[in-house]
Amino acid sequence: MNETSPAQSIGVPKPLVDGPEKTTGKAMFAADFQTAETLVGRILRSPVAHANIIAMDIAKAEALPGVHAVVTEADCSDSYGVLPIAMNEWALARGRVRYRGEPVAAVAAIDVATAQRALDLIEVTYEELPAYFTAEAARAEGAVLLHDDKPGNIERDAEFDLGDVDAELAAADLVREIDVNCAEVCQVQMEPHAAFAEYDGARERLTIRPSTQVPFYVHKMLARTMGMAEGHIRVIKPHIGGGFGSRTETLQSDLIAGLLARKARATVKVVLSREETFITHRGRPESRIKMKVGMKADGTITAVDFTVQQRGGAYSGYGIVTILYSGSMIYGLYNIVSARFQGVRVLTNTPPCGAFRGHGTVKTRFAFEGLIDDMARELGLDPFAVRRANLLVAPTMTENDLLVNSYGLDQCLDWVENASGWKSRKGKLAPNKGLGMACSHYISGASKPKHWTGEPHATIHLRVDWDASITLLTGAAEIGQGSSTVMAQCVAETLGVDMGRINVISSDSALTPKDNGSYSSRVTFMVGNASIDAAQNLKARLVEAAARKLEIPAADVECLGEVYRGGQQDQGLTFEEVVMEALSGEGTITVKGNYDTIPESWGGRKYRGAAIGGTMAFSYAAQVVEVTVDPHTAEITVDKVWVAHDCGKALNPLAVEGQVQGSVWMGMGQAMSEETAFHEGLPLAANMLDYRVPTIIESPPIEVGIIEAADPHGPFGAKEAGEGSLSGFLPALTNAVADAMGVRAAELPLTPDRLLELLEKKVREDAATSGRNRGAA
């Protein structure tokens, strides 16, 4: 009978549960909130890159009619930051500014014009200090320190030396090196940062709607900065216009909105311009990577020896984590044993970097996959063969103690090789066309939380009331990636009910359980598992109620989703009837579900920082990129991308495709056109015309193959889908260009300028070689 077959929610394409709001303009983003009395918040920013603040006078600004509040560092109780050991940033600069555009004061006024005039009336006296805009300059002997407790302007040195690198390099048949430099890039999520803050002066309570991926961390940092009790703050996450890591940490604008609202005892909205959003930054650092790889004649990798230098910007942020990822994630993709890493994160007078999608892994992957492609060519091996010669066998532990329980890279390789017609087309394309490939991987959530409190990684509440609807309460931040949809799917599938029964309420600290937020691709894995746990607990309650009503043992109750019955002949109870029985004598039911990682996934102890990289499961990806290069202008056209992504189980294949396409495409921008640029610390590309995000015109078709190497711990076997295929694009592109034109790109983005230079150099070298050859003949 139809009505008794449980509804299927997993593994079928599902539009997002909040899709209708987004397509009708009803979705409310932070900047969309407005009351008649909302004040405008504006920020005064430093005009210099490095200086001591000698004096600041806000009296004139405060006296201006229409101004309700002016705030400075004097209004802040404490500093803030990401890691407990590195909270060295202030919502408003204290004593010193360290990059151009750093917030120094802010005003709340009745309108934009008044707020702007008030900013002009604030007098700040700066005593300029030498400023350093490159990692090299900041590291130079005698450089003034940005932070007194960071000698040499080094945020963190990181290193490991595992296996026997020197012996393994000596044992290799071929050893080659590469030296690459990748530009700094910015997330440029479509929604500029914004926060809407309401202060209840009678009760001394703050309610704030910030555009963030991490409402819980914003909550903590607001309390710290404002010196308020955490329980006196309510953080409600509105719709979020993308993040990609730009909002994986508390931003000054979130804190400033709170400070202004309190001082004005009113409602204040802070909306950053696009330029300010660029200056707030938290993007991927410029990175210089030198890497040496040893390889056997059959393509087996014997050892990797590499250094990474990152220009981190003016404050710590996620810096320590980023530099550690850039080392540890050399493991987990291939069967590598011996590796040596030396990383250095440098403090400079540029906007602080953060945790951009693919956090820490992207540039190392770019260097590695390009280098082994060249080595394959030299050894006469197919690029696919070299990857296949180095596959892992799951389950296993990597040399740096990363847990690998599921591994679909081999299937990813097969899929893209077939789909792209690699075997029949590689080497046979028309002139100036090329095919390139590369692999990548990513974690499904960092297994050790940043703030260790002993709480579970994820908690979900399910509430069922008299109307038989199920309300799913989660702190996980829906930021456009579809997390609310996945949770509803997990609950619906476990209960066998239609998704329409489930309403998701995401991220309101007054209602929803705490969650660490949307970063490191943790949500599907951790919150998905907590959702399943909660649904199982609810199901147990419903089965008990059904047993009572049917007067049979609970073990005999058959749950068919919408019907609970005792046996084949029994017509059973409807879901509504079961719920009524469950509520009787009990009232509204709330159950919860938790998820915790297992200690084996917490990374190792072989070196300092070895926990970074530890995860419950890795996603895997392979991709093939086809390009055409204009030999005269050196313009690259990406004709097509084939990408296979092992996400364990595609809970929502539609969303998986969307995430993979978005990742690959974001890799493309970074590979080809995106680059922040500064002149003496002044941003030169703080707008979307000079900072070139690809438009629809140059964006290629991206064909996605979903590979499902189920993970034993994943929710229905699932792993992450939103980051792992990003980093592979960069080397796949440059490998394709190498195939088409015979040149190796070592600097990103590979703009026409850079490629033209490489092509001209090649022409000169070829001429010199043939000249020598003629001379010798």
Next chain:
Amino acid sequence: MTKTIAKTVLSLNLNGVVRDDVIPDNLLLVDYLREKASLTGTKIGCDGGECGACTVLIDGRPRHACLTLAATCQDSEIETIDGLSRDSRLTALQRGFNEKLGAQCGFCTPGMIMASEALLRRIPNPSETDIRDALAANICRCTGYVKIIEAVQFAAQALTEGEPAA
């Protein structure tokens, strides 16, 4: 204390409703829509003309509301995302963006849908190139555009198969 800015009585047809407002002459259309008319569906993604998030239809043509002075819209017909679905029914384009996942975070979506709306009125059966051309001024940072193209194709097909135009 404030420099006086000349004001205009603006009369226009906004999503099918005729209205008059007294507005300062320097008011941008996007601010008029969001602040004066409380229609916040139209988004601001940049500092002027870079992203397309503010795309609305002025007399049927797609325009950047952030580059248009409201006062220049005298007697015009303005259409925004807020007025697109009639009687709460999603239009074919809205269904396409929903069902094909043309909207992830949804921030570019109002602009994308309005630009697509103008396209489909002009070319009911657009080629992929037509779609790319029509959306060239609209940036999306989530989708890589693949599913946006599919969403518009879905709508075009639904409409040519006789879906009542909204």
